Amino acid sequence: MKDGNFNQWGKPTVAIAFSVNGKPVSVEAEADTPLLWVLRDDLGMTGTKFGCGIAACGACSVHVDGAITRSCSVPVSDIAGKAVTTIEGLKNADGVLHKVQAAWIEAQVPQCGYCQSGQIMAAVALIEAVGTPTDAQIDEAMSNICRCGTYPRIRQAILNVAGFAADAEGAA
Amino acid sequence: MADNPNPDIDLPETGDAPAAKPKRKGIKRRIFLAGSALLVGGGIFGVWWTDSSAKARATSLIGGEGKHAFGTVMTIAEDDTVTVFSPHIDFGQGSHTALGQMLADELDADWDKVRIDQAPADMAFANAALAKGFLPSMTGEFAAGLIPDAVIGMMARSMPLMITGGSSAIRFTGEVAMRRTGAAVRAALLAEAADRLGVSESELTTANSVVTHAKTGKSLRYGELAAGAAERSLASDPVLKTPDQWKLIGKPVFRRDIPAKVDGSAVYGIDFTLPDMRVATIAMAPVRGGKLDSVDEAPALAVKGVEKVVKLPDAVVVIAKGYWQAKKGLDALALKWSDGGNAAVSTPAIYAAQDKLRQTAEKPDNEGGVGDVDAAFGAAGVKLVEAQYRVPFLHHAMMEPFALTGHFKDGTLTLWGGLQDPLSTRVKAAKAAGLEVDQVVFNPMIMGGGFGRRFPDLVEIIDQVAVLAKQVPYPVKLVWSREEEVRHGTYRPQSSAGLKASLKDGQITAMRMDYAQSGNAEGEVPFIYAIPATSRRHYAYQSNQIDGPWRSVNATQIGFYTESFMDEAAAAAGADPYQFRRKHLAEGGRHQKVLDAVAKRAGWGSPLPEGVGRGIAIVESFDTIVAEVVEVTLKDDGSPRIVRAFAAVDCGTTINPLNAEAQIAGGLIMGLSSAMGEAVTLDKGAVVESNFGDYPILKLADAPPVVEVDFIDSGAKTGGIGEPGLPPASPALANALAALTGKRIRNLPVLTQAKA
Numbered sequence: 001m002k003d004g005n006f007n008q009w010g011k012p013t014v015a016i017a018f019s020v021n022g023k024p025v026s027v028e029a030e031a032d033t034p035l036l037w038v039l040r041d042d043l044g045m046t047g048t049k050f051g052c053g054i055a056a057c058g059a060c061s062v063h064v065d066g067a068i069t070r071s072c073s074v075p076v077s078d079i080a081g082k083a084v085t086t087i088e089g090l091k092n093a094d095g096v097l098h099k100v101q102a103a104w105i106e107a108q109v110p111q112c113g114y115c116q117s118g119q120i121m122a123a124v125a126l127i128e129a130v131g132t133p134t135d136a137q138i139d140e141a142m143s144n145i146c147r148c149g150t151y152p153r154i155r156q157a158i159l160n161v162a163g164f165a166a167d168a169e170g171a172a
Numbered sequence: 173m174a175d176n177p178n179p180d181i182d183l184p185e186t187g188d189a190p191a192a193k194p195k196r197k198g199i200k201r202r203i204f205l206a207g208s209a210l211l212v213g214g215g216i217f218g219v220w221w222t223d224s225s226a227k228a229r230a231t232s233l234i235g236g237e238g239k240h241a242f243g244t245v246m247t248i249a250e251d252d253t254v255t256v257f258s259p260h261i262d263f264g265q266g267s268h269t270a271l272g273q274m275l276a277d278e279l280d281a282d283w284d285k286v287r288i289d290q291a292p293a294d295m296a297f298a299n300a301a302l303a304k305g306f307l308p309s310m311t312g313e314f315a316a317g318l319i320p321d322a323v324i325g326m327m328a329r330s331m332p333l334m335i336t337g338g339s340s341a342i343r344f345t346g347e348v349a350m351r352r353t354g355a356a357v358r359a360a361l362l363a364e365a366a367d368r369l370g371v372s373e374s375e376l377t378t379a380n381s382v383v384t385h386a387k388t389g390k391s392l393r394y395g396e397l398a399a400g401a402a403e404r405s406l407a408s409d410p411v412l413k414t415p416d417q418w419k420l421i422g423k424p425v426f427r428r429d430i431p432a433k434v435d436g437s438a439v440y441g442i443d444f445t446l447p448d449m450r451v452a453t454i455a456m457a458p459v460r461g462g463k464l465d466s467v468d469e470a471p472a473l474a475v476k477g478v479e480k481v482v483k484l485p486d487a488v489v490v491i492a493k494g495y496w497q498a499k500k501g502l503d504a505l506a507l508k509w510s511d512g513g514n515a516a517v518s519t520p521a522i523y524a525a526q527d528k529l530r531q532t533a534e535k536p537d538n539e540g541g542v543g544d545v546d547a548a549f550g551a552a553g554v555k556l557v558e559a560q561y562r563v564p565f566l567h568h569a570m571m572e573p574f575a576l577t578g579h580f581k582d583g584t585l586t587l588w589g590g591l592q593d594p595l596s597t598r599v600k601a602a603k604a605a606g607l608e609v610d611q612v613v614f615n616p617m618i619m620g621g622g623f624g625r626r627f628p629d630l631v632e633i634i635d636q637v638a639v640l641a642k643q644v645p646y647p648v649k650l651v652w653s654r655e656e657e658v659r660h661g662t663y664r665p666q667s668s669a670g671l672k673a674s675l676k677d678g679q680i681t682a683m684r685m686d687y688a689q690s691g692n693a694e695g696e697v698p699f700i701y702a703i704p705a706t707s708r709r710h711y712a713y714q715s716n717q718i719d720g721p722w723r724s725v726n727a728t729q730i731g732f733y734t735e736s737f738m739d740e741a742a743a744a745a746g747a748d749p750y751q752f753r754r755k756h757l758a759e760g761g762r763h764q765k766v767l768d769a770v771a772k773r774a775g776w777g778s779p780l781p782e783g784v785g786r787g788i789a790i791v792e793s794f795d796t797i798v799a800e801v802v803e804v805t806l807k808d809d810g811s812p813r814i815v816r817a818f819a820a821v822d823c824g825t826t827i828n829p830l831n832a833e834a835q836i837a838g839g840l841i842m843g844l845s846s847a848m849g850e851a852v853t854l855d856k857g858a859v860v861e862s863n864f865g866d867y868p869i870l871k872l873a874d875a876p877p878v879v880e881v882d883f884i885d886s887g888a889k890t891g892g893i894g895e896p897g898l899p900p901a902s903p904a905l906a907n908a909l910a911a912l913t914g915k916r917i918r919n920l921p922v923l924t925q926a927k928a
Contacts, residue, residue, distance in 0.1 A: 005541070026917070028521050030476060030477075031304075037494055037495055037496040037659050040443075040494075040495075041451065041493075041494035041495060041496070042494070044440050044445065045436075045444075046436075046439065046440075046443035046445075047435070047436020047437065047649045048436070049440075049442075049571070049572070049620070050495070050573065050651070051572075051654065052443065052654040052863050052864050053499075053654055053863075054651060054863050054864070054865060056864035056865050057571070057864050057865060057869075059571060069550045075685060086436065086437045087435065087436035088437075088581070090435070090436070091435060097434070097435065102432045104430075105426070105430055105431060105434055106432045108426060108427060108430060108830055108831070108834065109429050109434075109836075110264070110427075110429075110433040110434065110835060111264035111265065111266070111432075111838055112263055112264025112265060112570070112571065112572075112619065112620050112621040112622075113429070113430070113432075113433030113434075113438055114264075114440060114570075114571040114620025114621060115571045115620075115791060116434060117435050117436050118815075135877065138872070139872065139873035140873070142871075142872045142873075143871055143872070143873070144531075144871075144872075145864060145871060146571070146872075147569050147570060147571050147621050147623070147771060147842065148264050148621060148838045148842075148867060149833070149837060149838035149839070149840070149841030149845070149870075149875070150838060151841060151871075151872040151875040151876075152837055152841075152875070152876065152877060152878050152879050153834065154872060155872065155877055155878075156878075166198075
């Protein structure tokens with residue numbers, strides 16, 4: 001046995017430990033690998049999407065220690081010791097949808113759906129920060145791109161969230 | 173079907189049909205099929221939909237233990253589950269749910285027990301309904317009616333046709349295949365129940381997947397009847413419900429695909445993974461038409477995780493452990509390309525060449541219109557109005573970049589990904605890989621948008637993966653970066669037009685549009701105004717780019733030209749833009765009603781807040797008429813912000829109002845986005861823009877907070893819903909800005925007119 005960690009090509013890598021959706025993980029990755037690709041390619045968690053790679057579209061949005069973060073542009077080395085929440089982690093332990101997810105279904109928001117993981121993560125962060133947001137707060141916080149043009153329903157779903165039971169306590 | 177020893181042998185005539193048959197009406201043919209039948213009676217022929225071998229093949233693919241297949245469209249399982257197989261891909265337009273609604277309504281199925289699946293990418297599922305729908309545009313209505321459905325089915329398989337586009341799913345597949353299949357299968361279930369219960373069919377009723385005999389209180393579930401019913405003949409021309417009998421059609425049913433799209437569990441093409449799979453990414457020649465000159469592979473191979481560099485004639489691919497490693501490898505390469513002789517191509521040069529073509533060509537490539545426009549322009553006492561317009565190339569910007577996985581093993585190439593036409597994907601991949609079509613398997617997956625970009629004919633990633641997969645022993649997923657996506661699109665064409673009209677007594681006496689672009693819009697985009705003399709002349713201009721269909725195709729630019737110019741003509745006549753349009757539309761016709769509806773909803777003519785302008789436009793595309801009103805204001809930096817937006821729609825019948833509203837509102841917003849800031853520009857033959865930083869998509873803050881959509885249920889033939897919301901948006905915005913600022917915007921996009 002060689003000392004230290006090696007990837008499948010025998011090259012040394014660094015183990016980076018953090019948590020994803022409450023579970024501790026340790027990945028062998030190069031320090032500059034964006035969190036997005038660690039989630040998707042290394043951990044097989046594909047709910048977080050690749051859209052642009054330059055933090056312009058928000059499809060890759062996750063929470064890092066509760067803060068909305070575009071994971072395509074954050075090196076995994078910056079995540080060491082932190083808590084990451086992805087779209088897969090919004091349901092509570094019993095599998096009940098987060099109230100924002102439920103609002104998304106009730107308002108029939110998604111069309112192609114590809115951007116919606118990121119939109120939902122952004123909406124959850126907004127609601128956790130301000131409770132019931134104003135239109136102006138929604139304008140400012142919801143800067144993710146949706147090519148299908150679901151914006152009016154995104155806005156409606158966020159405004160409706162207050163009408164749903166907070167049935168996902170402890171999630172996100 | 174399980175009992176039939178030879179499903180390839182069908183008895184198309186009446187002789188051996190079981191005793192309790194669906195009633196014959198007029199000159200109709202029926203087919204008797206053991207286990208598998210689907211028949212569509214279009215016109216008096218009422219002949220076959222699928223031939224026997226296609227049916228047998230379809231049955232083998234979708235039938236199974238305890239599941240009984242009805243043609244290539246649906247199965248009923250013994251637990252009552254009805255599975256509807258859609259030949260159309262759903263890339264977010266909601267057609268899967270709508271097609272299921274149409275079939276389930278006619279079937280009287282329990283909606284909670286209906287599931288909608290993607291039809292396998294197999295020739296047996298080639299969409300004859302689609303061929304039938306599009307045929308009139310190829311042959312004319314009369315000739316189309318004379319072609320038997322069996323021949324159409326053969327045509328669909330030979331094309332092969334499993335395409336999604338032209339806003340066709342509901343118009344053709346839904347109306348022709350889904351409703352009739354549902355009704356015919358219901359009739360077969362009734363007949364089976366009547367035999368089993370020994371009662372007359374007329375005493376039976378159906379509801380929620382149960383046949384009930386009210387007199388005795390006996391009932392049979394569809395799942396109990398399925399095996400017997402599947403042995404029966406299906407009527408070619410079943411009686412369809414009238415709109416007052418609909419329980420699902422026209423109702424705001426929730427979409428079936430949405431739950432998996434809110435919890436991250438939906439697996440898109442880019443999400444697909446296999447054990448031992450590698451991920452690749454690509455750099456293509458920056459100038460369309462250029463080739464790879466040279467590359468030293470070493471710097472890429474020195475990057476951790478990179479396994480292989482593959483050279484293609486016009487591209488370089490790096491294969492690695494994951495996307496990030498592949499991208500790092502690709503970025504490490506110094507790539508040298510040729511320009512294919514296209515170094516002089518630029519956006520201004522294309523506009524200049526188009527202007528020159530329109531002015532100097534001996535004759536147009538295509539022409540449409542009525543009356544003598546030149547005579548009307550020369551008539552005494554007319555006022556002439558003229559204007560020139562320009563619109564740029566547009567990128568589709570589907571949010572999921574292209575991704576396709578291929579694995580070549582034991583002589584078979586298997587593909588996984590999202591493309592608009594599963595069957596022609598196989599054909600294209602087979603050609604690129606040097607295989608027979610039978611050696612290619614394609615697994616269609618959920619798509620993160622399409623908007624016209626995923627028609628296989630124009631999708632290079634199919635060829636790239638086919639070639640790549642044959643060179644490596646493991647499965648490989650090729651992912652395009654957003655930069656490659658932006659720079660190697662099949663764009664909405666760059667286009668320009670000159671319009672001219674003559675006015676007399678406030679009325680347009682003649683109108684002409686000369687437009688230069690690659691594609692011909694004549695026969696596609698109808699001219700809706702009742703003007704005595706009209707002319708549209710197409711001058712074909714092709715740059716080094718590949719122009720493709722972009723949501724609503726030619727209706728975007730033709731709509732922008734026509735509807736901007738109608739406002740300019742109204743201004744020249746000193747008339748209100750709404751009233752001016754209104755009096756040029758057929759009195760009491762569908763267009764006028766749609767225009768009136770949007771004007772009423774928007775409160776046209778009512779006072780607006782200070783600093784807000786209002787614009788209107790109406791465009792017909794894909795048999796659907798849409799009028800929109802946009803209200804706009806200017807932000808502190810002078811850029812526009814949409815305050816409110818309204819749409820009125822006549823698509824004949826609305827299958828799912830909840831989804832139709834979303835499609836129209838989404839189309840309107842995409843149209844506003846394109847008009848506001850989107851442009852693909854060329855310099856030295858290459859695309860200048862690279863990502864969302866310089867190709868801005870409208871964001872929530874600048875989009876209308878609410879889009880109010882009204883549907884007019886005219887009962888006219890069912891029109892499309894995915895595309896027609898888009899075309900009126902850009903002229904409505906330009907008209908609103910002109911009303912607000914007095915400045916007419918003739919070159920799009922609004923934010924960067926200097927580029928034009």
